Amino acid sequence: MTSVLRHVAALVTGVAVALAGMLVHRETWKGLPFGLMLALLTTFAVAWAFRVSSRPRLTTSYALGWLVVFGIVVSGRPEGDFLLASDPRGYAMMVSSVVLVVVGLTALAARPDIRPAPPTTRPPVAPKVREKM
Numbered sequence: 867m868t869s870v871l872r873h874v875a876a877l878v879t880g881v882a883v884a885l886a887g888m889l890v891h892r893e894t895w896k897g898l899p900f901g902l903m904l905a906l907l908t909t910f911a912v913a914w915a916f917r918v919s920s921r922p923r924l925t926t927s928y929a930l931g932w933l934v935v936f937g938i939v940v941s942g943r944p945e946g947d948f949l950l951a952s953d954p955r956g957y958a959m960m961v962s963s964v965v966l967v968v969v970g971l972t973a974l975a976a977r978p979d980i981r982p983a984p985p986t987t988r989p990p991v992a993p994k995v996r997e998k999m
Contacts, residue, residue: 876916876924880931883912888939891955902955906962913969922976929970936963 887909893901909932916925936959939949950956 872921872924873927876927877931879912880928880933881935883908883928884932884935888935888949888959891959892951899955902958906958909962909966910969913966917969917973917976922973925973925976926970929966929973932966933963933970 887905890901891899891905893899893904913925913928916922916928940960942948950959
């Protein structure tokens with residue numbers, strides 16, 4: 867797969883994860899903000915997976931896709947309401963977007979995982995023994 871296609875796939879992954887996260891972040895289960903935990907866990911698990919891969923710069927494309935959806939959600943609807951409310955869950959999603967920006971920007975400076983070559987083994991060298999005269 868070419869580099870451009872990889873970045874497009876990471877961008878689409880970011881859009882999909884953000885859409886799913888924005889839709890479920892308000893869900894609760896037995897009083898716990900299960901949707902928010904799931905949204906944040908998924909967002910950062912995918913970012914971490916891209917970051918530790920052999921192509922860490924894909925994290926930037928993923929973050930860009932996520933942030934595009936976030937920007938659309940925050941901009942509001944024509945009716946005047948928002949999908950992201952001004953409550954702790956909404957603020958948690960906003961803070962996660964700032965953290966994701968930082969992760970995406972630091973991924974630009976990352977180098978691919980370059981592992982050193984295994985050490986070569988040399989045959990043991992016998993110690994030199996002085997001869998007595």
